[in-house]
Amino acid sequence: MSVFVISAHVDCPNCNNWRDLQRRFVGDSVGDIEYGVIVNGCDVSKYTNVIYHIHKQTSHFNCIKIALDLFKSSKHDRLLLLDSDCWPVRINWINILDNLLCDRYLYAAPVRVENFDLFPHPCAFYMCRGFLKYVNFSHTIVENMIGVSVSDVGSGMPQYIDNKLIWHPLLKTNYISPHPVYASIYGDMFYHHCAGSRGIGFRASKYNFYDHIITRKEHMKIYEKVTTNLLYNPCRYIDKLRGIGIIRGD
Numbered sequence: 001m002s003v004f005v006i007s008a009h010v011d012c013p014n015c016n017n018w019r020d021l022q023r024r025f026v027g028d029s030v031g032d033i034e035y036g037v038i039v040n041g042c043d044v045s046k047y048t049n050v051i052y053h054i055h056k057q058t059s060h061f062n063c064i065k066i067a068l069d070l071f072k073s074s075k076h077d078r079l080l081l082l083d084s085d086c087w088p089v090r091i092n093w094i095n096i097l098d099n100l101l102c103d104r105y106l107y108a109a110p111v112r113v114e115n116f117d118l119f120p121h122p123c124a125f126y127m128c129r130g131f132l133k134y135v136n137f138s139h140t141i142v143e144n145m146i147g148v149s150v151s152d153v154g155s156g157m158p159q160y161i162d163n164k165l166i167w168h169p170l171l172k173t174n175y176i177s178p179h180p181v182y183a184s185i186y187g188d189m190f191y192h193h194c195a196g197s198r199g200i201g202f203r204a205s206k207y208n209f210y211d212h213i214i215t216r217k218e219h220m221k222i223y224e225k226v227t228t229n230l231l232y233n234p235c236r237y238i239d240k241l242r243g244i245g246i247i248r249g250d
Helices: 015-027 060-072 093-101 216-232 234-242
Strands: 002-009 032-040 050-054 078-082 086-088 107-110 124-128 141-143 149-151 167-170 184-186 190-192
Touching: 002 015, 002 060, 015 032, 015 086, 032 060, 050 060, 060 078, 093 107, 093 124, 184 234, 216 234
Parallel strands: 002 032, 002 078, 032 050, 107 167
Antiparallel strands: 078 124, 086 190, 107 124, 141 149, 184 190
16 A cells, blocks of 8 residues: 655745755655655755646645646555654554545544534644545535534545445544644544744634633744744644643553
8 A cells, every 4th residue: 555645735834844844744654655745936055755746836725636647647556645743653653544534534634623614624634545636625615513604625525425424533632732633633643733834814713702711912922832832842832732742541
């Protein structure tokens, strides 16, 4: 079973950190893997494992379309799409995901209920080759958990085929969670920093749901702190979020 891991990277304040961290954690993975980077409008000389260079920056959606075409023309059995600020935290994640999918599901991806979403988020999207004919990353308008119409990459993804569920959702599994959305671990397999290449806003904050817990100014302070802690010692910080080294139940 071979896996094509593809991630699009753009120029941003932490792009060098995301580049190095993702390459490091993907490189620690066990299994038959090809790792490729789509360089989206930035200096290609800063990257290794480049499989496609877009000279003028384009949308995330267009990068995903390129990734799907690359997977389609390859001989790999599986595709893992990663946001630039997302990477696996278990070396055996392929084996775990394949066991979860088994013969029942065609793909696995996080569901960000903490953001009131009910659709798969493409920060870590793992799919079988057989799903290529169904995959749809268009910005379809859907209702979220509180009845608000939203549109995002992945909101139009089919979740059922012939009344059969084909998506295995990956829930947020942080043992320690410094923020509802930032610095999330999904399925105890993937770390997603969130907003790694854009502003730190997120949908749920617009609904004022977290205002009685976290003030608007505190979101920025938390984001700065989790970024500092991650970059200071990535493995130790991610282990802490996962509860590794902590005596559980105390």
